[in-house]
Amino acid sequence: MDTRLANTWRLTVNEKRFIETALSSGIRIDGRNPFEYRKLSIKFGREDGSSEVQLGQTHIMGFVTGQLVQPYRDRPNEGTLSIFTEFSPMADPSFETGRPSESAVELGRIVDRGLRESRAVDTESLCVLAGKLVWAIRIDLHILDNGGNLVDAANIAALASLLTFRRPECSLGGEDDLEVIVHPPEVSDTVD
Template sequence: MSMDHLRWRPTVNERDFIERVLQSDLRVDGRNSFDFRTLKITLGREDGMSEVQLGETRVMAYVTAQLVQPYRDRPNEGTLAIFTEFSPMADPAFEAGHPGESAIELGRVVDRGLRPVS
């Protein structure tokens, strides 16, 4: 399935604005090019829960693991499955209970990042 319809293509005005901002060495929020936002990582009260805050952006994550019997043809190997879901609290466009295309694509990106190159 192609994700081309999800890619952002800037208008001429947006492109001009971005170029001017980059040339000015100043960000929209007033930081200079090499100024970092404050990073804060908080582990939750429950196992597997965490919150990451970068500036004003907050992301909450919950990670679980399950021990299951391996496949018969690969008794010494495990499996890894990545599932992602975006909360309607982040944006009303996200539906609770079933992942949309963006969540599925994020899961694929995370999966590719965690798997060893073969």
């Protein structure tokens, strides 16, 4: 874990006592009751595959894109799913610009694991031409404000973005019926 982020978890004796007293009294710093959820707001963007999630004071934007790529050799009939997280320094003073921190990478892994294990994305349905072309789905999560509970907010943003994502329809054509034709969204309903 990032050293600066890890250091924020070291508490003084007074801080620990304050937390224990607050918990036993049934109060939280943000004024919520012990079992009260953070307020959730989900906005879907104008573009397919985009969403904006606010969970309490945490604010995340999600974007899903797809492109045709060659499949991995050991999975010729499956597309791919990748999660990328970006921690804005404006979201939290402990976040830095540049390469993704260990915390950003770990958050991406947690979201990735949740999507894969829940089978939210059927990677076999992303196959266009076995062994030749599959869809590579990329989810970008931009943390704009860190008000706590990043894992839940990031998972919700990823799922909300996936809900609105429409991969283009493809068909095979050409002389040998092995040329992949990608159809724009406005004509995809008529593709057989």
